[in-house]
Amino acid sequence: MGHQEYVNITINDIPSIELPINVTLRGCTNESITVIANTSLALQFNRECPLYINASAYTLSSQSISYWDALNVWLGNVVSYYDGEPLILNGTVEVYATFLNGSRVPAPVLVNGSSTYILQSPGPSSLLLSINYLGVVNESLARVFVVPSTYVEAEELLNSLGNPQFLNATIASAITSGDWSLVNKIVTEYQEASSRSYDPLTQLSKYLLTQAILNGNLNGLNAASLILKYEMLMYTALASIIIAVVVAYRVTRKSRKS
Structure with missing residues (x-):
């Protein structure tokens, strides 16, 4: 046009x-x-x-x-938007162009001058998208946020818990800063705590973790992490205490009989 x-x-x-x-x-x-x-x-x-x-x-x-017609360039691997700006998964950037009727333009779209462009580091990034079709050139500068696959899992957890403010703010901070360590920890430990419904300590950890997320209590997160980390040691210690009590009880009974 x-x-x-x-x-x-x-x-x-x-x-x-x-x-x-x-x-x-x-x-x-x-x-x-x-x-x-x-x-x-x-x-x-x-x-x-x-x-x-x-x-x-x-x-x-x-x-x-x-x-x-118009040449419209698009990002293909957009998973959501934050403040109106697209969130794309880290890895190879997927791009394409369409005419106004939605049909694909039979020409490659370049990202920062390259036909294959890979984004690994999470956080904000700027991409220059360009296409040349039959001598007509369209260039668009897109500001995006790169997110890991954990983002999708974190959003699912956020929705399942009723969109608690603490987790929402933690995800938003990870999007803008690129630091996903806390979100990764919450998602990984919640998935682990949800995987063994028969395990009392695991269920205790899940309860503490859920309450910590709902209330924004980092101490609760740490307590849940400790239970998951030292679960086997706790069971071993508990078993040792039970064995010691049983042995002491039997020794006491024998002493009374003699």
């Missing part, structure tokens, strides 16, 4: 004469004009539209069609 196209109206006549040609335009504009053969029309439109062209002289006629 906004670019000129030259429509050449040519007739092969021998001998050459200045023959008037009736030209009918429909679509982008609707008009009929008369031009002299072997001339050009410069046409330009600033909207998406087809232009149907019919040229005729006496019993001769010819038809053609031209299109004015």
Whole structure:
């Protein structure tokens, strides 16, 4: 859109004469004009539209069609938006271009000048998206936030717990800073605590973790982490105490009998 196209109206006549040609335009504009053969029309439109062209002289006629359209560039691996800016998963940036009707443009889109561009580090980033199709160039500068796959799991946990403010703020901070250590810890430990419903200590850890997330209590998070980390040691210690009590009880009974 906004670019000129030259429509050449040519007739092969021998001998050459200045023959008037009736030209009918429909679509982008609707008009009929008369031009002299072997001339050009410069046409330009600033909207998406087809232009149907019919040229005729006496019993001769010819038809053609031209299109004015836009080249829109898109990011393909957008998982959500934050403050109106796209969140994309780390890895290879997926990009493509479409016309206004949604059909794909058969041309590659470059990211910062490269046909393959990889983003590994989470956090804010700027991407220059560009395409050249039939001599028409479109460039767009996109500001994005790169997020790990943990983001999707964190959003699922956020929704399942009713969107608690603490977790929401923690995810938002990770998006803007690129530091996902706390979010990774919460997601990993919650998944681990949810995986063994038969385990009393694990269920205790899940309860403490849930309450810590709901109340924004970092001490509760640390307590839940300790239980998960030293669970086997706690069970071993508990078993040792039980064995010691049983042994002491039996020794006491034997002493009374003797």
